[in-house]
Amino acid sequence: MAKVDGESRYCQPKFGWRFFGRELKRRREAAKLSQDELGRRVICSGSYIGQFEKALRKPQLEIAVRLDAALGTDGLFEHMCRELINNAPYDDCFAEAAYLEGLAAAIRDYAPTFVPGLLQTAAYARAVFLGAHPFAAEEDIETRVANRLARAHVLRDPTKPLLWALLDESVIRRKIGGAAVMHEQLTHIATLVRRRRIVLEVLPFDAGSPVLDGVLTLMAFEDAPPVAYSEGHRSGNLLDDPSLVDECERSYDFATAVALSPAESLSLITSVAEEYAQ
Structure with a gap:
């Protein structure tokens, strides 16, 4: 059900899950963690971390919170996740x-x-x-x-x-x-x-x-x-x-x-x- 207009292959929020994924990859590599290592810390598989980084999957809010804790990003991924969810054009x-x-x-x-x-x-x-x-x-x-x-x-x-x-x-x-x-x-x-x-x-x-x-x-x-x-x-x-x-x-x-x-x-x-x- 629609709410407000946006952008994606047909519509996507202005912030962009691709940006979320690129920032996640950048922060992970800066912390010298593999996808598998980060996955173990946030209780998901390394392949899912890879899918988050490629914007093939969107992390649930609780995973975004755990990403912040694992990477020491002071709420960055939680805030991005909340904004992207709240600005979605559908219920x-x-x-x-x-x-x-x-x-x-x-x-x-x-x-x-x-x-x-x-x-x-x-x-x-x-x-x-x-x-x-x-x-x-x-x-x-x-x-x-x-x-x-x-x-x-x-x-x-x-x-x-x-x-x-x-x-x-x-x-x-x-x-x-x-x-x-x-x-x-x-x-x-x-x-x-x-x-x-x-x-x-x-x-x-x-x-x-x-x-x-x-x-x-x-x-x-x-x-x-x-x-x-x-x-x-x-x-x-x-x-x-x-x-x-x-x-x-x-x-x-x-x-x-x-x-x-x-x-x-x-x-x-x-x-x-x-x-x-x-």
Whole structure:
């Protein structure tokens, strides 16, 4: 959920996690510590220290505090971490996932209710936010919409990230914002499919009980372990434990196994879009 505008591969705070990583590396080397040695002192692996330094992962606040203690930096990393977190353009439950989304080499989304944020049109996003915040100020709604659309900048590259979207059939049947909004939204998705920019599958109603029971995003990286993000009402969890990520990936694979093929899914999306145009 968006808060305020920022920068990354699509948006990043003005301070920058890359700056955090470069400063961490500089201070670590000045202390003559290897990544493994520093990792032992702050209770994480040396590979994670390397990922912090490359801005592939963001340290939790408690790790930033321990970095200050280990390196004698008098609160420097804690202060940077707090500023970067507070200036993030998304609510806390999604902020880190949004950041990693901009770095991912491959993204697999499962959407049970709404079109995934990366694929939403402005009118559709506006209708979603108005439904969730019917008394919000117009300025707040417009800011939220702008930040959601900014995430789609990752799709400007013609090949990366690989985006695979699995939509429950209810996503395309639920009339969010009215028929005209849905026609535009489904046409937009169909256009991305025809441009071969995304892979799309629809999980039909007759597939039975869905394997997945909530929003799920799987992200893979070129030089870092994969992560999973699951979301519920006003809550979200970023998972990087290998066993949990593996379990999420298996569930996603089981769901795609009973979904319509990409060709059948495109045909259904196109057909429903035409229904909304009538």
